[in-house]
Amino acid sequence: MAGRVDVAILGAGNGGIAAAADLGLRGFTCALCNRSPERLEPFIQLGGVETTGATGDAFVPAARITPDLSEAVAGAEIVMLTVPASGQEFYARALAPMVKPEQLIVLNASNTGSALHVARLLVEGGAPPVAIVELNSLTYICRMVSPTKINISGRAKTTRAAVLPTAAREDAFARFRRLYPQAELMENVLATSLTNLNAVLHPPGMLMNAGWIEHTAGNFFYYYEGTTPAVARAIEAVDAERMSVATAYGIASPSFLDFFYRAGYTSERAWAARSIFEAVKDSTPNRYIKAQANLEGRYIKEDVAFGLVPMRAFAEPAEVATPSINAFIHLASIATGVDYMETGLTTRRLGLEGATRTDVERLVRVGPWGVRR
């Protein structure tokens, strides 16, 4: 019989292991679960996870480590998905029959439309209404350095969080903030969804360097060398459309440049010059990051399918034109042979077919539980 835990962590990738280490060190009891048992095996042997870096060197035991989802989530106050967007559907469907109304679901990290998508899948699977926290960035900067050890080089300085439905906002945020005191509460999940800056930054950089990436298997400095003036102008065009969508919903989302500067990623000089090209050039943390080796990685897969595609889905009810976003979705599709307007998080998957701006605003307020369409 599984006892009470503070958090059930679903997904034993970088983010999940970092959460198990960090939360465990800070006194929270955690269950760790992963759909493929192989990945979990070394942690089961160990009875926990190892950590290094900003946390210091430590072994952090876990309350339980299991590939059995029902065992992992039973008795968990918070159920935290630490899988990429493409893995959320699996866990949402699997959780539907077992999630309890008092459990809080946290999507760490989220992309665009993640909370709405997960909520719809839970409803489809017969789950009772639950509160879902959507975050706009992963809470850790980390990478695995051995099969059982995570190197946590930092925690995000701020984490924007929003709650679906809005009625659960204060209570859910208070519970979430116990885990991550640096969290900042946004008005609703449109605010987090429309501040997905990876979706602004990555597809232009990948697609406008597609030849270079494929020819060299990504052997160049992706940000420092690959973000040339033309690429930066395209990023700016996508960013302007993203902000227009946010504005149409009454949300004041910061520009990429403002966000990048405030997060400490670039110089004041570049920020003052209002130049994305200069800002990326001056970004010390990104200086030596190599390009991905091909177009199969998450900079396209995730940031188009779960970034640009749902942004477009939110733009349409608000009647905001997104020609640059559309162009990059199409280009990603013809370049990779994957039809992202079919496989991504579309209008249909988000339940926004025929929706008006007011419908969307109501949907993010009450969630799919309160909307009969």
Add this chain to the structure above:
Amino acid sequence: MAGRVDVAILGAGNGGIAAAADLGLRGFTCALCNRSPERLEPFIQLGGVETTGATGDAFVPAARITPDLSEAVAGAEIVMLTVPASGQEFYARALAPMVKPEQLIVLNASNTGSALHVARLLVEGGAPPVAIVELNSLTYICRMVSPTKINISGRAKTTRAAVLPTAAREDAFARFRRLYPQAELMENVLATSLTNLNAVLHPPGMLMNAGWIEHTAGNFFYYYEGTTPAVARAIEAVDAERMSVATAYGIASPSFLDFFYRAGYTSERAWAARSIFEAVKDSTPNRYIKAQANLEGRYIKEDVAFGLVPMRAFAEPAEVATPSINAFIHLASIATGVDYMETGLTTRRLGLEGATRTDVERLVRVGPWGVRR
């Protein structure tokens, strides 16, 4: 008083000087004209042009060399524009008051919609009806090796030519063919316009290598290294749309791959594999061609503004969707800051606003002289 000449060559760039040399050597009398007198000065001093390469070393005198357009075209049987698409508007407007109905206008080379565009400008300027020959590729492979000497490395094996209006087809082609016996007559100017393969090949390659081009100032093998599988897939998507537009107008335009193979640019192996990636990889003549140094060159300027933009203008009346063409037009615009849907050869400039497929077919048959819209 200017006497009779076979050809007035307008534009003293590579194509114009090659034409003056080649046609002169083959016994045609030529006048040579250029809008900027500076460019013409060394030829005036010399009284002709120098040539080397496939023609052998020779000095070729010209009947007259003058920056005065009326002097150049008076008494010319054929008026041949040898300027890039962006220069055709200037010459068309300037020619309007002086062109004679019996003169044949040749656009060498043409892009997409060139003959229609020039015809409209002539009509606007009050010119009488004239026959216009549109070619789908420049007739020479050449480059200047000194201010007065052209190196002609080859003549195009075939040159597709079409005539506007169709009524003048046989007569105009017979006159044109005296100059270029390798010419092949197409049904109408849609056939040449919609076989603009530079517009298919260049914008994807430039825009999907934009970062590489800007970071290295084009220091890589543009075709051999830059046409990776993803870039080739995008070229294929654009090519499929181009062929769909042609098909909608009843024109059987060859695929890029077929054209490239038949022109002798690639191996049978690559052609048989039906792979644009393999075909470009196997292209010996293109093997060592470096990329352009920036996005300001004609691979974008000409092939978007006078290639993809007018292709889209022809697609709309035929109700053919061109999402890939549209994406590259938009991407070129945001990457360079030039709004190509404003500056390019648009629906409006081609006189196709509100036109149906039948209207376009009639327009290419009778030209703007016969159409009262």
